[in-house]
Ligand code: UDP
């Protein structure tokens with residue numbers, strides 16, 4: 432018996448993109464169903480992440496199409512960002528699916544990689560990561576920053592798959608395990624490896640966005656990058672402690688040196704060196720406080736344990 436597959440797709444202001452995506456996915460899913468790779472009650476679940484345009488109306492229209500039962504959707508009560516929307520979709524779809532694949536609405540993730548993911552699933556994998564085989568469609572800037580970022584995460588002790596965004600297959604079992612992770616600050620691609628289980632990767636080419644525009648401008652990307660580090664690693668705090676110890680040792684050495692040179696009669700006039708060290712230390716202290724503050728902020732948010740998302744409408748449940 433083939434397993435039931437749910438594709439989970441977060442959408443924020445994707446009214447232009449959705450009809451194109453839906454058309455491509457319908458062809459793909461009909462093919463997979465016809466080949467018996469997935470069961471005939473497999474679906475595509477769109478998650479409307481509080482869009483300001485007509486995304487929800489488009490989703491409803493797709494859901495109501497008489498020719499197919501393929502499309503369904505949930506509507507979040509407000510915009511919660513890609514990671515939360517994705518989690519909302521996974522948490523809802525796991526009620527109906529055996530396997531779940533998360534992907535973006537803009538067809539940048541090559542949907543033909545689904546076949547490869549399903550093959551790995553058939554071999555017994557619980558998680559299959561989609562990995563970009565090249566970054567040709569990215570600017571040199573994004574390529575380089577991404578690479579250094581992965582390196583840095585690795586250095587911070589975070590287990591992460593290089594060039595894997597959130598295009599991945601997870602079994603219901605793996606998603607159920609993910610549900611046990613109660614953190615409010617989400618960085619899913621760093622959390623999923625902690626689930627464990629048998630996993631593998633599938634390579635794919637990432638395409639250009641066909642319509643609409645990226646919802647990840649530089650500012651949001653930076654915020655997401657900081658989130659990735661601070662929600663998964665405490666190394667920055669340790670680094671600052673080490674830096675503090677190092678600077679203290681240097682100052683002791685300096686003190687001894689000054690006392691010694693003074694004893695031999697040469698006075699230090701260095702106004703410049705004094706003022707520079709004052710500034711340098713002030714800066715470092717501010718940096719340290721900032722990093723610690725970032726973590727305290729995280730703890731503050733985690734202790735509140737607010738819901739990560741609120742589902743307003745679930746089309747799977749509104750209709751008999
Ligand atoms: N997205 C979302 N909520 C947001 C921002 C984005 O659900 O607040 C969705 C968006 O509709 C898309 C996916 O997240 O399906 C990835 O966004 P995008 O393609 O804009 O990012 P990029 O590929 O440029 O990194």
Ligand code: MG
Nearest residue numbers: 535537539640
């Ligand atoms: Mg995109």
